[in-house]
Amino acid sequence: MEKDSGYIFGPVPSRRLGLSLGVDLIPRKTCSFDCIYCQVGKTTDKRTENKDFYEPLEILSQLRKRLGERHPDTITLAGSGEPTLHKGLKEIINGIKKITDIPLALLTNGSLFWRQEVIDAALGADIILPTLSAGTEGTFRRIHRPHPEITLAKVLEGLGRLRNSFSGKILLEVMLVKGVNDQDHEIEALRDAITQVAPDRIQLNTVVRPPSESYATGLDSERLEQIRRFFGDNAEIIASPAPKDSLKKSWVLERDLVEMMRRRPVTAQDISSVTGESLEKINQLVEELLSRRVIEERVHEGRLYYTVK
Secondary structure (H helix, E strand, O other): OOOOOOOEEEEEEEOOOEEEEEEEOOOOOEEOOOOOOOOOOOOOEEOOOOEOOOOHHHHHHHHHHHHOOOOOOEEEEEOOOOHHHEOOHHHHHHHHHHHOOOOEEEEOOOOOOOOHHHHHHHOOOOEEEOEOOOOOHHHHHHHHOOOOOOOHHHHHHHHHHHHHHOOOEEEEEEEEOOOOOOOHHHHHHHHHHHOOOOOOEEEEEEOOOOOOOOOOOOOOHHHHHHHHHHHOOOEEEOOOOOOOOOOOOOOOHHHHHHHHHHHOOEOHHHHHHHHOOOHHHHHHHHHHHHHOOOEEEEEEOOEEEEEEO
């Protein structure tokens, strides 16, 4: 099976990883979750069964070529679906480590580490970024709408086993949704659950980009700070990425812009930050892409985002 748009995208600005060159292993919206806050959209293939979705050697070939054009801070296995669903994950990770010494991150919803083969496949990464956003089964199901085979207890068991096996960094994302998991009793239950994972850092996030469900909205900065203090010194609020100028000369603007929008909605400022191009130039290009109906506009909480149609 081939991926029409290619397997490699970016670099894109990441609030946790700097300029991240993405490696997309999974067909769009193939996932074990159907999160209400997901910026990619609703899951169309909800599964827990692994599959050889794309050929590892072709993925590695495209990555090797792109690394000749780009100088990212990290390489991140992420994109359109849950990367641990790829049966060839271990081969892909090992292959990437042979190509480059750039840090390799695995961005995952953390739902499948109760399976030993998934842990074994992930051990070659330098950084694993799982998500844990609920400390009770009801809230877990409300936020993530998981495959029936997955429970919060299984997720916690798997993340605990991962911690015992993995020598790299675990940066645990907590995605906070207003009125869903931000109440004091939910935060207390979540803190108890996180102790079973013992991550290197707790990274508090909230809904910023247009979500799968319109009722999924973000917390204000005051409430985020209250929660950060509750979790203690090991917690941080994820900051926006700083602009980078290193890609300004090598950026193939329209192609990479469309690839960025294919994976996540972006603002004109996002694009300007990662490319180093002026907002005036970005706005001109966006208008051209809109006129050709390559992309479309979406408004979320008063901000204008662009995404591929």
